[in-house]
Amino acid sequence: xxxxxxxxxxxxxxxxxxxxxxxxxxxxxxxxxxxxxxxxxxxxxxxxxxxxxxxxxxxxxxxxxxxxxxxxxxxxxxxxxxxxxxxxxxxxxxxxxxxxxxxxxxxxxxxxxxxxxxxxxxxxxxxxxxxxxxxxxxxxxxxxxxxxxxxxxxxxxxxxxxxxxxxxxxxxxxxxxxxxxxxxxxxxxxxxxxxxxxxxxxxxxxxxxxxxxxxxxxxxxxxxxxxxxxxxxxxxxxxxxxxxxxxxxxxxxxxxxxxxxxxxxxxxxx
Amino acid sequence: xxxxxxxxxxxxxxxxxxxxxxxxxxxxxxxxxxxxxxxxxxxxxxxxxxxxxxxxxxxxxxxxxxxxxxxxxxxxxxxxxxxxxxxxxxxxxxxxxxxxxxxxxxxxxxxxxxxxxxxxxxxxxxxxxxxxxxxxxxxxxxxxxxxxxxxxxxxxxxxxxxxxxxxxxxxxxxxxxxxxxxxxxxxxxxxxxxxxxxxxxxxxxxxxxxxxxxxxxxxxxxxxxxxxxxxxxxxxxxxxxxxxxxxxxxxxxxxxxxxxxxxxxxxxxx
Numbered sequence: 001x002x003x004x005x006x007x008x009x010x011x012x013x014x015x016x017x018x019x020x021x022x023x024x025x026x027x028x029x030x031x032x033x034x035x036x037x038x039x040x041x042x043x044x045x046x047x048x049x050x051x052x053x054x055x056x057x058x059x060x061x062x063x064x065x066x067x068x069x070x071x072x073x074x075x076x077x078x079x080x081x082x083x084x085x086x087x088x089x090x091x092x093x094x095x096x097x098x099x100x101x102x103x104x105x106x107x108x109x110x111x112x113x114x115x116x117x118x119x120x121x122x123x124x125x126x127x128x129x130x131x132x133x134x135x136x137x138x139x140x141x142x143x144x145x146x147x148x149x150x151x152x153x154x155x156x157x158x159x160x161x162x163x164x165x166x167x168x169x170x171x172x173x174x175x176x177x178x179x180x181x182x183x184x185x186x187x188x189x190x191x192x193x194x195x196x197x198x199x200x201x202x203x204x205x206x207x208x209x210x211x212x213x214x215x216x217x218x219x220x221x222x223x224x225x226x227x228x229x230x231x232x233x234x235x236x237x238x239x240x241x242x243x244x245x246x247x248x249x250x251x252x253x254x255x256x257x258x259x260x261x262x263x264x265x266x267x268x269x270x
Numbered sequence: 271x272x273x274x275x276x277x278x279x280x281x282x283x284x285x286x287x288x289x290x291x292x293x294x295x296x297x298x299x300x301x302x303x304x305x306x307x308x309x310x311x312x313x314x315x316x317x318x319x320x321x322x323x324x325x326x327x328x329x330x331x332x333x334x335x336x337x338x339x340x341x342x343x344x345x346x347x348x349x350x351x352x353x354x355x356x357x358x359x360x361x362x363x364x365x366x367x368x369x370x371x372x373x374x375x376x377x378x379x380x381x382x383x384x385x386x387x388x389x390x391x392x393x394x395x396x397x398x399x400x401x402x403x404x405x406x407x408x409x410x411x412x413x414x415x416x417x418x419x420x421x422x423x424x425x426x427x428x429x430x431x432x433x434x435x436x437x438x439x440x441x442x443x444x445x446x447x448x449x450x451x452x453x454x455x456x457x458x459x460x461x462x463x464x465x466x467x468x469x470x471x472x473x474x475x476x477x478x479x480x481x482x483x484x485x486x487x488x489x490x491x492x493x494x495x496x497x498x499x500x501x502x503x504x505x506x507x508x509x510x511x512x513x514x515x516x517x518x519x520x521x522x523x524x525x526x527x528x529x530x531x532x533x534x535x536x537x538x539x540x
Contacts, residue, residue: 054325055328188539191461269539
């Protein structure tokens with residue numbers, strides 16, 4: 001989407017922006033990954049599907065809670081929800097539109113594609129626990145490098161539900177070997193935003209052949225003494241769309257999340 | 271249901287029975303509350319609804335996770351699931367059949383009422399954490415007294431979903447004041463089987479006027495120095511059925527649960 005408005009400017013301190021302020025920038029056309037934005041506010045993956053697929057998807061999520069933790073579901077045709085006071089059609093940095101499983105458009109405003117029969121699902125995102133990792137002294141490399149998090153399709157199949165099936169997608173963060181246990185402990189306290197890692201240290205066991213060639217996002221540096229740690233990822237619903245080829249779907253562009261009105265602390269268990 | 275088989279006999283040590291052995295007794299006609307049965311194995315609430323209500327119910331559960339934690343969902347028309355290898359139509363001690371929200375039959379075999387278009391939902395049950403309460407030294411009065419747990423409709427409305435709405439139902443256990451914190455701590459480690467109490471100590475705040483007159487189950491003794499502690503209860507879906515009057519539904523008789531093939535430890539968080 002292009003417009004006659006001035007090009008939006010990247011804020012100097014995106015971590016300090018309120019969800020409302022961040023969403024206004026994205027609504028204005030700013031298109032950046034949101035890792036590190038609006039510290040303390042929960043970010044979410046988006047998948048919007050026609051109503052006649054909504055049960056299959058909600059069941060898919062119930063059967064695959066690690067990659068697909070459902071945080072909120074809109075009413076049919078609605079573009080906001082209790083968790084997200086903004087407009088889901090415009091207030092994310094970027095969207096992917098799918099027809100029969102094929103990405104047919106990548107846009108920063110999904111209004112012209114939105115349909116009255118869509119149900120939008122907000123799915124937990126591992127960005128939620130990145131601040132807690134940082135506070136525990138665990139480096140978050142893609143933030144350090146100013147990149148999108150690397151994400152990979154795996155050889156692990158999700159449990160199917162109705163017409164939906166597909167592989168689990170994971171995000172990867174390199175963690176110094178001495179801090180892997182801390183990373184597991186910290187993230188396991190956020191079970192509804194992917195929680196503990198699904199895998200530590202062996203990409204091949206997940207069918208990942210080249211960490212430098214992620215399926216989504218950007219590669220990051222893995223330093224000597226660091227172990228690749230894999231968390232279930234909320235791009236999994238889009239991988240299911242690509243594998244299962246429903247007639248229509250809209251997702252967020254991976255890494256370009258919905259910044260919600262919920263606090264990260266709401267998803268922290270004792 | 272009557273039959274020519276000999277009347278089933280209550281086993282001396284129901285806690286030591288395997289899920290399979292317990293289910294065989296119930297299939298044979300034994301009709302008792304299951305609190306304390308098959309120690310270490312997870313018990314579940316049942317609600318079976320026609321397929322065209324399944325999305326509304328799954329969304330209702332997503333929006334009300336404290337009373338309605340979904341542990342498993344059958345395929346349409348199926349009577350078993352990965353979590354429950356028995357037959358959901360016969361292997362619970364007792365069932366309630368609803369038409370337009372009215373209980374029209376209470377049976378120990380639901381086979382004649384089961385329909386090909388039913389989807390069965392297994393919902394977490396607070397019996398799951400009762401063994402852990404006992405191990406922590408917290409008394410579980412209804413087990414001590416050999417009764418069904420007392421359950422109450424509250425004045426707290428669930429968040430509606432589609433055609434389904436209704437009040438939250440709670441179970442109550444009297445806890446000595448000095449042990450309330452322990453009871454909270456222990457049960458909060460089981461978030462997917464109702465988790466921490468929703469309320470401690472003031473029945474009136476939940477709209478409960480008489481603890482001796484529960485809406486489901488049996489009253490239990492509350493001793494001097496004990497506080498009534500309330501947990502969200504998996505009978506809530508049946509209260510929604512009674513309030514929302516869908517054409518058809520089958521639930522378990524409150525307190526007469528599905529004994530599953532999952533271990534309680536599967537629902538324990540760190």
